[in-house]
Amino acid sequence: MAKVGRIKLGSQGLEVSAQGLGCRDLSGPGKPEPDMIALVRHAIDIGVTFLDTSDFYGHNANEVFLGKALKEDEVREKVELASKFGVSFADGGNKVDIRGDPEYVRAACEASLKRLDVDCIDVYYQHRVDTRVPIEVTIGELKKLVEEGKIKYIGLSEASPSTIRRAHAIHPITAVQVEWSLWSRDVEEEIVPTCRELGIGIVAYCPLGRGFFSSGAKVAERFSENDPRKRLPRFQPENLEQNNTIFERVSEMAKRKGCTSSQLALAWLHHQGSDVCPIPGTTKIENLNQNIGALSVKLSPQELLGLESFVAADSVKGDRSAIGLATWKESDTPQLSSWVAA
Template sequence: MIGTRRLGELEVGAQGLGCMGMSQAYGVRDDDSESIATIHRALELGVTLLDTANVYGAGANEELVGRAIAGRRDQVVLATKFGIFHDDEGQKVRGDAAYVRRSAEESLRRLGVDHIDLYYQHRVDPDVPVEETWGALSELVTEGKVRYLGISEASADTIRRAHAVHPVTALQSEWSLWTRGIEDEVVPTCRELGVGIVPFSPLGRGFLTGRITTVDELPADDMRRNLPRFAEGNIDRNLRIVEALRELAAEKGVTAGQLALAWVQHQGADVVPIPGTKRRAYLEENVAAATLDLSGEDIARIGSAVPVDAVAGERYPAALARNVGK
């Protein structure tokens, strides 16, 4: 069993589980039975924070998580999100009050629950003041439909503005050895305000495990085929990062992925990463990283092996990057 950590006033297992890949993004959706078994195993291991969103699988992921936690609701800290949708033109963002309320009601129905423990604004709508969005979210808390509020991929200024309307319990943003953009301004702001930090993709969308060496190995519909860091030229340079991690991991008898995940776990007691998987074997490997003890010297060596400027390629293509960090 792993220990617990606090996101603001919310106590959760020291590591969470990202459920997105069970329904979209990383290849063909498999038989849901293994995904549900993975969620059940996570709860057995002390992983309580389950993370989904209304946009994952166009609602299918929330329905899957809802089926998995039926009869186990008291073991779960249930997190979901609103704010991203897709139309014929691609990804869009909404944050108006009417949309907030409708999205919450629809998520409650799909999840089969009467309240959401942690409700995130998935992306900030540049055309709607964050104060309007958070005013609507605060009403949901007052009504008991939501317990705590979070925000995802937001700037330090936006976090402050949201927090002035209603306390922000958690920030969810990408944070890993190869994505460190939140460290200069966002992380210090969160710590000043008492906001917990929930890193998604702490394994670099699986790349830092070393299991991906070419995009040809990925399914045809895998989103990573369209990410710059996996593009020809960039991927070869980034594989050097994995090799450096492998060398350090071998000294401790762990995998490169476990070492990379442990590095994130060691960024603070207010940090609860949510590595995603739909396989029990990978879940157990990830959870083991939560108990790996790293010294200050270990952390420094890992950081030196993967310097910030060593990563080749941007996080997202331009169409997806435009709504990040608002």
């Protein structure tokens, strides 16, 4: 298998693998740690070096796992390590809170460094925007962490265009992480153009539609009782039947192209620009290898238009996120001039 190529992410000097690895599902019950570490090592060996985690995943456990996976044989020097802060557990872990105040930013970073067992995090994202704290205040503390050598680059996730602009004015933002896939394209109207205007890289999470483009409606049959996807509108029975027609059309084109539906969905994202890095997640090496195969799938302008016609705005039924989950549409923060710290 040929090694994965490299791209420049943003305009601040960061270079990453053309496709990354979302590590969220690599830790937890039913995930044998040696097998998952082997998957991470295999990814690195074939050139998938952009690894994504968060202190939110598994109540901090995912960072601990990834720290172990990167511990031996000077692996740390081979990867671009990304983590996130901002979603905190309150009330004994029973309540989720979004925080971006300076004290929390610093404490979260210090804790992540310890769990990951590293001296510096390459890309440190604000996982969700705290709408109570001016983004200038949050980024101001992150800027200090850059100056102290604890993080290299600053990122945002699910941030609105105005939030991105205000943040970038305080310190250059290297990457914005967004949900972007064939059936989640709301970012194309404002977020993507804003990032490109400012020289910010785009990291696409859930590029396979949370597993939808791997097997269509059948993926819902495999959801466990505590799978968060069970709450998502697009996977509800009243929406899933119509949405499955999208998968069937994508699958038909994939067969004509001699690839899988998931490879075709990833290839579409790779064709959106050299500043886009999808980060699909998987717990199986064979799926990882298959995902990498998407980089070899070439699409003509006509094929791209054909794919996009399958997923017109009115053809996807149901919102991409559950009610109450924060997205970029609700991420504006107070103006700095009107803010008084608690």
